Amino acid sequence: MRKVAVSSWASSKFSKGSKMSLFDLACEPCIQLIRESGISAKQIDAVLFSSCATDQYTSAIISEMLGIQPRISYRIDNLCNSGTNAVASAFASIASGLCDTVLVVGSEKVDSPGNRLLWDVTRGSFMLPVHWAAIFAKAHMKRYGTTEEQMAMVSVKNHKNAAKNPLALFGKEVTLQEVMNSKKIASPIKLLDCSAPCEGASAILLVSEEVARSLDNPVFIKGIGQQTNSASFARATTDLTTIEAAARAANSAFEMSQTKPSQIDIAELHDAFTILEIMAYEDLRFAKKGEGGKFVNQDQIVINPRGGIIGCGHPVGATGVAQVAEIASQLAGKAGKRQVKNCKTGLVHNLAAAGSSATVIVMGV
């Protein structure tokens, strides 16, 4: 298998209000990436687009708008982990030798059809993601004594990180009290435990080892683990305190990269709701089962340095790409004001549809 590196990245400002089209939105970080990386349109072999939008032949449209004539070009979707699925497909195209450089771009408008889970009748009238987050939270609280304060602390931490990220949807810190006093959406989940749908776009350039040799600080994708347990909530997990798909994906990613959880310095975790970050600590074996709540206070691993999904907002198809972009920029030492010192090994954890599917990516220098 050929090695694959992330050589460049860019993201748009995540926001709620622009009148930009899905395509204009997608092109913005790509233009920045192309300008900053010095790569020419002719050097880009493939353009993969990640989005839940219903528009047709979107990757070809974006390619034309960017002046790229890629050999390989298609759109990928799988709800909230569309982005990391596109990264995995791009990885495979390079690792197999089909091509050398792939531009992966994710873009979503705020009214994305990816915000609702319409197919799954097992969810009953609980069609909104917040409903199943509440079920997970109650199960974790009941079995392990996880508290609402611990969940709130995840929100405080991620909003604090987002306040240092000019591209984040939320630019202000919040206090524990503010989270605890925010409106109850579906008990015990409160407004500030939730991420918010928004619009945004993110792009990364993946390149073969040969191309990466000319880079200053190549960051390699060392392991990818993926798992789809189901589409319906009823079959997603047999234990409501665990996202089984994430645990299985993590095992695969750690095995492929020959990495132990203890070696991870920095991670982007899928905190669409605060309880999901706590469960991720356990599913990724950063914390022992049941001890995720207490793990919020740890300082061994830097978690969600860009502000996570709670701080940055959740433009569905762009989220996974933005997560990979963040870890790549940190490992390359190019994260600017929010640069984490001495990070060598990073991880991305990206869920979809009530944790019924998951992608875990391990990256390193």
Place this chain on the structure above:
Amino acid sequence: MRKVAVSSWASSKFSKGSKMSLFDLACEPCIQLIRESGISAKQIDAVLFSSCATDQYTSAIISEMLGIQPRISYRIDNLCNSGTNAVASAFASIASGLCDTVLVVGSEKVDSPGNRLLWDVTRGSFMLPVHWAAIFAKAHMKRYGTTEEQMAMVSVKNHKNAAKNPLALFGKEVTLQEVMNSKKIASPIKLLDCSAPCEGASAILLVSEEVARSLDNPVFIKGIGQQTNSASFARATTDLTTIEAAARAANSAFEMSQTKPSQIDIAELHDAFTILEIMAYEDLRFAKKGEGGKFVNQDQIVINPRGGIIGCGHPVGATGVAQVAEIASQLAGKAGKRQVKNCKTGLVHNLAAAGSSATVIVMGV
């Protein structure tokens, strides 16, 4: 690069009238494939879904309906060559070593949003594919003297082949006179020069060389060429008698597979309109430039043995998968009543959006 084989295949009856959902439709050939191949759900590492439908997390839904928990699962779309893009992505996943067995399934309902080209303002009011087919036909007739009768002969041949295919939308032969007298849609294109939108599904199983060794007649994917020139018609080609993307994709596929056009015994060509098959003869270098019209009468290469898109109907996201399924079944010697004798090397040619993008796949035993 690891070798990749097509080990099993199945297609539904292509039709216009069923009340089946997109998902029921997709599952039908998968169930047949799984039953006939004897593969268990646990052995399937990935499920890739090809469709232009606007439904969300479709690959996870189909996986759950089939009782499969794949590691890798996402939907791919790129209009009419969604199917071969999914095959290429599956190929890369196996060739890279990410997984060993991928179920690729394409499914489309008759009212697919993939039937119209809404984005491209350069098409003016010519939003329907038949409009640009008419432009190509006029250009080819003017420059090379290609005749309406030659185009009609493509339709006669493909309907004749479809009459032997119980899964085809059109089960009757048509005469040259019937094609010539059929209703003018956009001069010089007549009704029987056109394929018809329909519903249908097709599935194939791709496996690694290691898995393929246990098969009787493994059929390998030897070369894949892809090219996206544009999304808009205005930038798709500089010569209206050539589908440039197809010619470029063909060069790549022939090079990767170290195959010459003269070595192809059997091919599925993208005959959404009769003129496209004639142009494909030239773009694939089966015929010299300008001699595609006369090539209709040749008997060196068996073209569109299942009836092509004109005979089988065009369920957009399923078409590319069905094309690969046909060539695999023929090369494996398992095509039943329409088995072509002594075929060793086959080709699939799949276009999208006025030929602005193309996939060419070379397969062999």
